[in-house]
Amino acid sequence: MSFDSFLDDLAPDMGGDLDLDATLPGVNEGEIVVIRSKRRKKNISAYRAGGRIVVSIPARMSKADERAMVPEMVAKIRSQEAASTMSEAALAARTDELLSELAPEITTRPKDVTWRGMRERWGSCTSIDGTIRISDRLKDAPAFALDYVLFHEAIHLEVSDHGEGFKQILARFAKAEIASAYLDGYEAAETALAMPQELKKLLNK
Numbered sequence: 001m002s003f004d005s006f007l008d009d010l011a012p013d014m015g016g017d018l019d020l021d022a023t024l025p026g027v028n029e030g031e032i033v034v035i036r037s038k039r040r041k042k043n044i045s046a047y048r049a050g051g052r053i054v055v056s057i058p059a060r061m062s063k064a065d066e067r068a069m070v071p072e073m074v075a076k077i078r079s080q081e082a083a084s085t086m087s088e089a090a091l092a093a094r095t096d097e098l099l100s101e102l103a104p105e106i107t108t109r110p111k112d113v114t115w116r117g118m119r120e121r122w123g124s125c126t127s128i129d130g131t132i133r134i135s136d137r138l139k140d141a142p143a144f145a146l147d148y149v150l151f152h153e154a155i156h157l158e159v160s161d162h163g164e165g166f167k168q169i170l171a172r173f174a175k176a177e178i179a180s181a182y183l184d185g186y187e188a189a190e191t192a193l194a195m196p197q198e199l200k201k202l203l204n205k
């Protein structure tokens, strides 16, 4: 069995060969995954999956066309996202609402709440200077998942650890269970998407 058909059997929806080594102008490596699909004849599609942008192109497309088309598709996805993303001022306002509604004993407000490209964490808080950073992987997340991370980090403005006091306040967030299921599922999807690359390494040995 060839390597390509092995991958096709393994992940029929991914269309086979993952071209992860290609370097493309204006494209941040690791964030972009180009898939060459044997079933795809002409059209190209791009979508967000996990923390990555996946671009699916016909298997027979030339390298030159790939270099021309992929950055265009990535730019399209990014501009769609920018149009629908909450501003940082809106993040700060939402944090204020969550604290007022759910944790009135916390009177500190963040000095600023910013989006940050973070792959390892969903958010972080520095209580000394009152800043909160939220992973940009949450830009397209359902509101309850973003709220859950905002609320978690906002509690840290006054409670630094994850002890009983912290847990009691966090438990007031009604959708905690579904929010943490969403975040876990997102991470599982990212891991699954990264898997074929690891397999590829093993198979090329």
Ligand SMILES: [Zn+2]
Pocket: 152, 156, 162
């Ligand atoms: Zn925490």
